[in-house]
Amino acid sequence: MAGNRARSPFLGLLPLPERQVIARALRTETVGGLVLLAAAIIALLWANSPWSSAYSAVRDFHFGIPALGLDLSVGHWTADGLLAVFFLVAGIELKRELVVGELRTPATAALPVIAALCGMAVPAALYLATVSAAGGSPAGWAVPMATDIAFALAVLAVLSTHLPAALRAFLLTLAVVDDLGAILIIAVFFTSDLNPWALAGAFAGLILFYVLQRARVRGWWWYVPLGLAIWALVYNGGVHATVAGVAMGLVLRTTRDPREDASPAARVAHLVHPLSAGVAVPLFALFAAGVSISGDALTGVFTSPEPLGVVIGLVVGKTAGIFAGTYFAARFTRARLNPDLAWADVLGLSVLAGIGFTVALLIGELAFPVSDTGEHVKAAVLLASLGAAVLAALLLGRRNAVYRRLWEAENLDADADGIPDIYQRDAADSTGSRADERSP
Structure with a gap:
């Protein structure tokens, strides 16, 4: 068991x-x-x-x-x-x-x-x-x-x-x-006709992309041009x-x-x-x-x-x-x-x-x-x-009748609090089980 x-x-x-x-x-x-x-x-x-x-x-x-x-x-x-x-x-x-x-x-x-x-x-x-x-x-x-x-x-x-x-x-x-x-x-x-220089440029672009991410730099004007350049270099690199x-x-x-x-x-x-x-x-x-x-x-x-x-x-x-x-x-x-x-x-x-x-x-x-x-x-x-x-x-x-029953149980929210009841019931059952284990 x-x-x-x-x-x-x-x-x-x-x-x-x-x-x-x-x-x-x-x-x-x-x-x-x-x-x-x-x-x-x-x-x-x-x-x-x-x-x-x-x-x-x-x-x-x-x-x-x-x-x-x-x-x-x-x-x-x-x-x-x-x-x-x-x-x-x-x-x-x-x-x-x-x-x-x-x-x-x-x-x-x-x-x-x-x-x-x-x-x-x-x-x-x-x-x-x-x-x-x-x-x-x-x-x-x-x-x-x-x-x-x-x-x-x-x-x-x-x-x-x-x-x-x-x-x-x-x-x-x-x-x-x-x-x-x-x-x-x-x-x-x-892949065919690999161009090492173009691929090296794409790799450098990805490194810069990584550095910008880790430096928490925000703004599409950084990433969109860089992304387009990486894409073009990868394409010309033969990959x-x-x-x-x-x-x-x-x-x-x-x-x-x-x-x-x-x-x-x-x-x-x-x-x-x-x-x-x-x-x-x-x-x-x-x-x-x-x-x-x-x-x-x-x-x-x-x-x-x-x-x-x-x-x-x-x-x-x-x-x-x-x-x-x-x-x-x-x-x-x-x-x-x-x-x-x-x-x-x-x-x-x-x-x-x-x-x-x-x-x-x-x-x-x-x-x-x-x-x-x-x-x-x-x-x-x-x-x-x-x-x-x-x-x-x-x-x-x-098997759709079975799926419908499970789907309805997963999505039932009788108290309209935005959380399906099955999760609250499972949490309550878990709390009750722990309380039973603590009781003499």
Whole structure:
């Protein structure tokens, strides 16, 4: 009995401060996910309409500052420029998780990190096995590794699924670790023609960024020009420019000084997150998701090894990797599943994580630039994400009555004091237990 009490609950009630932070982040992601979904639909309709030539013309239109090596097409500006804003937010979320969130201690971090790593390794392995058996290119091995949290939350919003906060937080943590993996993959495997001087300049800029943060220097007029310079130097250095965004996010200070209402990272996230979720990512989707959905294109998804490997990796690999990683991590650690939930809930969440959109499309463009295979891989990402969404809807929908009951219990505030009653009841129970222990 004592051993069971010592085991920490997995997917149990979150601490109130952590729940409030996650609720704010997920609210923005959900709205952004709905905008992202609309942008993807518009891209598909536009690219397959009589005005498809106009879509291509807009996407391929070049502008910029050639003298600075920044003469890019609209499509590349959205992928290299606007997505840097998305990765800035990802960097801030990652650092928050590492400093004050679920990843700050090895005990709490072990289970979601193991699940996320398995959820990246298994899809990559299935992709490589598929293309190896069919004689395809291994270049797209990283495409099925990433989860799109915004798209997944948009699916939940459309379905009106009342997932409890702990399940949503677990999905968010998986996505944060996924983002870190994607950043490392982009930085290590998708770099070319490195310019050491430009990279040295970017590193110097990051050091200055760090010094300004530690000196408590405030004012956007310091950081915005410096951030743009770091981004341009990283781009010209041969590393994908989105790495600059996450690097600056990791440098931002996440701890709050005594006289501060919020840390610099929290303030930047509050200002930039709506821009990332509502503008940057949807615009990227608008110019990345416009692929042909003709019969030949769809047939190519299932007859070519590379797109087929992506579909298998996302739909099968993500599900198997995350579920198996979670089960074995819980089996061999001190964690135990919340008794109000079942392993079927973890399975549904694992399937939902197979929705890989933004980062998967980005890595697909990097792995197969300007080729028919690249277009088929994009179509595969879209089809696999749709398939994962439908399967997750069926699995999670069957348990929605349970989720609704838990969600209502978590949010009930009968005395209207702004604090859910379940936290006050738990605190009272804890106080009563301590009083019982002191009584003779």
